[in-house]
Amino acid sequence: MELDAKIPEGPIAEKWDQHRFEMKLVNPANKRKHEVIVVGSGLAGASAAASMAELGYDVKCFCFQDSPRRAHSIAAQGGINAAKNYQNDGDSVFRLFYDTVKGGDFRSREANVHRLAQVSVNIIDQCVAQGVPFAREYGGLLSNRSFGGAQVSRTFYARGQTGQQLLLGAYQALQRQIGAGKVKMVPRSELLEIVIIEGAARGIVVRDLVTGEISSHCADAVCLATGGYANVFYLSTNAMNSNVTATYRAYKKGAFFANPCYTQIHPTCIPVSGDHQSKLTLMSESLRNDGRVWVPKNAGDTRPPDRIPESERDYYLERKYPSFGNLVPRDIASRNAKEVCDAGHSVVPGGHGVYLDFADAIGRLGQKTIEERYGNLFEMYERITGDNPYRTPMKIYPAPHYTMGGLWVDYNLMSTIPGLHVLGEANFSDHGANRLGASALMQGLADGYFVIPYTIGHYLATSKLEKVDTGHAAFRDAEREVREKTDRLLEIRGRRTVDDFHRELGRIMWNNCGMSRNKAGLEKALEEIPRLREEFWKDVRVLGASESINQSLEKAGRVADFLEFGEILCHDALDREESCGAHFREEHQTEEGEALRHDEDYTYVSAWEYKGVGNAPALHKEHLEFENVHLATRSYK
Amino acid sequence: MKLKLHIWRQTSQDAPGAFADYELDDVSPDMSFLEMLDVLNERLILDEQEPVVFDNDCREGICGACGMVINGHPHGPQKLTTTCQLHMRKFRDGDELWIEPWRAKAFPVLRDLMVDRSALDRIIEVGGYVSVNTGGVPDANAIPIGKGVADLSMDAAACIGCGACVAACPNASASLFTAAKITHLGVLPQGEIERNTRVQEMVAQMDEEAFGHCTNHGECDAACPKGISVDFIARMNRDFVRGVTREPITR
Numbered sequence: 001m002e003l004d005a006k007i008p009e010g011p012i013a014e015k016w017d018q019h020r021f022e023m024k025l026v027n028p029a030n031k032r033k034h035e036v037i038v039v040g041s042g043l044a045g046a047s048a049a050a051s052m053a054e055l056g057y058d059v060k061c062f063c064f065q066d067s068p069r070r071a072h073s074i075a076a077q078g079g080i081n082a083a084k085n086y087q088n089d090g091d092s093v094f095r096l097f098y099d100t101v102k103g104g105d106f107r108s109r110e111a112n113v114h115r116l117a118q119v120s121v122n123i124i125d126q127c128v129a130q131g132v133p134f135a136r137e138y139g140g141l142l143s144n145r146s147f148g149g150a151q152v153s154r155t156f157y158a159r160g161q162t163g164q165q166l167l168l169g170a171y172q173a174l175q176r177q178i179g180a181g182k183v184k185m186v187p188r189s190e191l192l193e194i195v196i197i198e199g200a201a202r203g204i205v206v207r208d209l210v211t212g213e214i215s216s217h218c219a220d221a222v223c224l225a226t227g228g229y230a231n232v233f234y235l236s237t238n239a240m241n242s243n244v245t246a247t248y249r250a251y252k253k254g255a256f257f258a259n260p261c262y263t264q265i266h267p268t269c270i271p272v273s274g275d276h277q278s279k280l281t282l283m284s285e286s287l288r289n290d291g292r293v294w295v296p297k298n299a300g301d302t303r304p305p306d307r308i309p310e311s312e313r314d315y316y317l318e319r320k321y322p323s324f325g326n327l328v329p330r331d332i333a334s335r336n337a338k339e340v341c342d343a344g345h346s347v348v349p350g351g352h353g354v355y356l357d358f359a360d361a362i363g364r365l366g367q368k369t370i371e372e373r374y375g376n377l378f379e380m381y382e383r384i385t386g387d388n389p390y391r392t393p394m395k396i397y398p399a400p401h402y403t404m405g406g407l408w409v410d411y412n413l414m415s416t417i418p419g420l421h422v423l424g425e426a427n428f429s430d431h432g433a434n435r436l437g438a439s440a441l442m443q444g445l446a447d448g449y450f451v452i453p454y455t456i457g458h459y460l461a462t463s464k465l466e467k468v469d470t471g472h473a474a475f476r477d478a479e480r481e482v483r484e485k486t487d488r489l490l491e492i493r494g495r496r497t498v499d500d501f502h503r504e505l506g507r508i509m510w511n512n513c514g515m516s517r518n519k520a521g522l523e524k525a526l527e528e529i530p531r532l533r534e535e536f537w538k539d540v541r542v543l544g545a546s547e548s549i550n551q552s553l554e555k556a557g558r559v560a561d562f563l564e565f566g567e568i569l570c571h572d573a574l575d576r577e578e579s580c581g582a583h584f585r586e587e588h589q590t591e592e593g594e595a596l597r598h599d600e601d602y603t604y605v606s607a608w609e610y611k612g613v614g615n616a617p618a619l620h621k622e623h624l625e626f627e628n629v630h631l632a633t634r635s636y637k
Numbered sequence: 638m639k640l641k642l643h644i645w646r647q648t649s650q651d652a653p654g655a656f657a658d659y660e661l662d663d664v665s666p667d668m669s670f671l672e673m674l675d676v677l678n679e680r681l682i683l684d685e686q687e688p689v690v691f692d693n694d695c696r697e698g699i700c701g702a703c704g705m706v707i708n709g710h711p712h713g714p715q716k717l718t719t720t721c722q723l724h725m726r727k728f729r730d731g732d733e734l735w736i737e738p739w740r741a742k743a744f745p746v747l748r749d750l751m752v753d754r755s756a757l758d759r760i761i762e763v764g765g766y767v768s769v770n771t772g773g774v775p776d777a778n779a780i781p782i783g784k785g786v787a788d789l790s791m792d793a794a795a796c797i798g799c800g801a802c803v804a805a806c807p808n809a810s811a812s813l814f815t816a817a818k819i820t821h822l823g824v825l826p827q828g829e830i831e832r833n834t835r836v837q838e839m840v841a842q843m844d845e846e847a848f849g850h851c852t853n854h855g856e857c858d859a860a861c862p863k864g865i866s867v868d869f870i871a872r873m874n875r876d877f878v879r880g881v882t883r884e885p886i887t888r
């Protein structure tokens with residue numbers, strides 16, 4: 001199939017404005033006649049649902065948490081980028097665009113990224129108007145910091161709780177529309193099927209997580225804003241319930257899945273403490289602004305950090321990347337941590353940890369300043385580990401964090417299924433092979449506040465949609481499929497818990513398709529995953545009934561999807577015979593061990609089409625053109 | 638370490654509940670409290686017993702999903718800490734733990750340790766926002782806000798909506814939750830415009846949801862994992878009086 005990204009004509013800086021003019025509008029009086037379903041209430045979903053309701057659409061919004069305010073976006077710590085240039089340090093829309101394309105290692109779509117940079121400035125205005133209490137300077141103006149490898153200060157933040165404050169802003173806007181009767185909010189419910197009628201997405205089937213009731217909901221368009229899939233690794237920084245089910249089930253219904261192998265491993269997380277580990281905690285990247293990363297020069301040195309003299313420490317990021325130092329992008333920081341640990345320099349038992357040391361910064365700036373900047377993060381670190389980072393360096397190690405891959409969408413955020421739109425982390429569009437810090441919040445809100453409200457109108461105004469209701473056979477069939485799958489899970493009554501399977505899948509994925517990948521490992525994973533999946537369907541134990549709260553049943557459905565999806569991820573990683581961004585293929589590196597891209601062969605988006613469980617998916621390519629930022633090797637030396 | 642657990646089990650909202658007793662003998666001090674319950678749950682499943690139901694998601698102390706009363710304390714014994722961030726090193730070998738759901742009329746128990754907190758969303762729904770639509774807003778730096786004011790607003794905005802304040806209050810009042818939102822928005826110029834009406838709407842909704850009134854026990858402040866100050870309740874009360882006198886609403 002020809003993948004048409006529908007990128008508007010014209011110079012990059014004018015595409016979005018021109019497109020906004022050219023898109024068809026829905027008559028204001030007709031908007032309320034259009035029902036739109038939004039699945040997800042994170043930054044992308046909540047902002048989209050609220051904004052579309054304000055425009056007059058009849059919106060229904062779903063999430064699996066008990067309240068929309070608890071979506072995973074709430075956990076983002078560090079900040080949100082915007083090209084405001086409030087600091088007069090040389091930032092501009094073009095620079096943010098340029099940095100994002102380069103940071104994504106030239107695997108993203110220029111037109112989308114430029115639009116993102118353009119609307120970034122509106123996001124900050126919007127959030128401030130909603131009452132988001134961003135950090136401020138004494139003069140009353142907004143404060144910025146430099147974040148995640150950027151050389152300008154363009155990151156806006158609210159202490160270490162930026163995601164929380166942005167989400168509360170969007171949540172409050174959403175609650176306002178709920179109160180006004182314009183959004184029907186359906187919390188504690190999980191999408192289990194997408195319904196396609198005459199080729200277009202016309203609704204969803206959900207399970208009520210309290211009563212177990214399976215119900216159908218129809219609409220003129222469906223928006224998925226269901227987040228990322230890093231939990232395919234079992235241990236990640238994502239919330240416990242984050243999962244791939246919504247996007248994966250859409251994929252099984254014909255939506256293409258793009259670049260699943262682009263999974264970001266965040267360099268600064270608290271290392272694993274034992275087999276009981278249920279998730280990994282991120283220590284905000286902002287810590288790298290003042291913390292210095294090091295390991296002992298001698299492999300196997302087990303002395304406590306204060307006994308290791310300066311001359312026997314290896315500040316390896318500063319040594320290898322003198323111009324960016326500790327602020328190199330995430331993929332580079334992570335890979336280097338793995339490299340030094342694999343070479344025996346780990347500072348924790350088990351072999352997976354490096355130091356992040358604040359002694360210098362405390363000496364230079366005083367403890368009070370450090371406390372002001374990172375107080376809550378330091379407290380969190382101490383609560384979890386029992387160590388005080390003011391006195392002894394933090395121990396950190398990379399962990400799966402964010403997924404750049406997601407459902408393929410065109411410039412209008414529509415997937416290959418007409419009417420099915422995908423927003424936020426759930427789509428693939430803006431970050432290429434690697435996301436820069438503070439850009440996910442920006443993208444989620446850009447999609448929700450400033451892109452979908454326009455493009456949805458264009459879709460509705462230009463599509464001929466028959467009236468359908470949930471009595472349609474397609475809904476009945478989807479409901480039956482959902483029921484059958486649920487019943488099957490409950491009938492197995494095997495010997496192993498759902499978590500046990502998830503842990504094993506996570507190990508397979510992390511060992512073979514984690515921070516670095518090679519052909520043999522990926523092929524091994526492609527043998528092990530189907531075997532594990534088969535065992536799951538024979539031997540998983542899910543107790544209880546489907547007509548009540550049953551958290552094991554919820555998890556089982558999600559893990560069942562991960563067990564299929566993991567294979568797609570490995571297929572993609574195997575197909576991409578190059579290293580780019582977060583995707584590092586050991587076969588493709590420079591003599592110095594840096595990523596080696598193969599632009600002639602791989603400057604494309606891999607969009608995978610479902611071909612049945614266990615069968616290799618079919619590859620479709622969207623070729624990428626770089627007309628404004630010229631293909632170049634990323635260098636942070 | 639070894640632990641003796643008494644956990645509230647209740648199969649549905651209408652079913653009667655009771656404590657069930659369990660023992661764990663290989664708890665690691667590095668586990669979080671919820672990881673300890675994960676271990677128990679996996680064991681229960683292997684023993685053909687249904688696992689204990691509890692809400693949780695971020696496990697980073699920010700989403701507000703988790704929450705249980707541990708030995709009489711909402712979120713357990715450690716100050717400024719949610720249940721998910723509580724670690725077993727805070728307990729001792731041989732400890733006996735009584736684990737219960739939030740108890741409040743406005744928070745019906747759904748199952749085991751999971752309660753329905755949607756009443757809190759409805760309090761926000763009636764006024765916990767600034768009435769602006771997407772687009773057409775001024776530049777973010779057009780209205781300077783003093784650092785002190787921004788910080789105060791942020792102190793209040795840090796509320797995670799977990800409901801521990803309600804669980805701690807002898808009156809099961811949601812005053813701290815409500816006051817935190819009223820302060821977050823009310824001290825900012827953006828929220829000032831609706832300050833008089835917001836407080837009246839939200840307080841009325843709080844009453845309607847069957848939360849009790851504040852009688853200054855201060856238990857909420859002590860239990861809050863985010864350190865939201867009881868002072869905000871005084872601010873809410875003042876705003877309420879100001880609102881009713883200047884711009885009374887009829888509901």
Ligand SMILES: Cc1cc2nc3c(=O)[nH]c(=O)nc-3n(C[C@H](O)[C@H](O)[C@H](O)COP(=O)(O)OP(=O)(O)OC[C@H]3O[C@@H](n4cnc5c(N)ncnc54)[C@H](O)[C@@H]3O)c2cc1C
Pocket residue numbers: 039040041042043044045062063064065068071072073074075076077078079080162163189190191192225226227228237238239242243245246282401402423424425426437438439440441442444
């Ligand atoms: C610890 C951490 C820190 C981070 N810090 C930053 C940062 O500082 N800056 C930055 O830019 N980014 C950061 N990120 C990344 C960023 O937070 C996320 O990428 C972003 O918030 C995702 O938002 P979203 O709206 O796409 O999805 P989410 O917030 O994940 O929301 C998903 C929504 O979908 C719903 N959902 C999912 N599946 C279903 C289903 N089947 N049925 C019904 N509902 C469903 C959920 O209930 C939820 O409401 C961080 C991420 C983590 C994990």
Ligand code: FES
Pocket residue numbers: 692693694695696697698699700701702703704719720721722
């Ligand atoms: S699980 Fe999110 S606050 Fe505890």
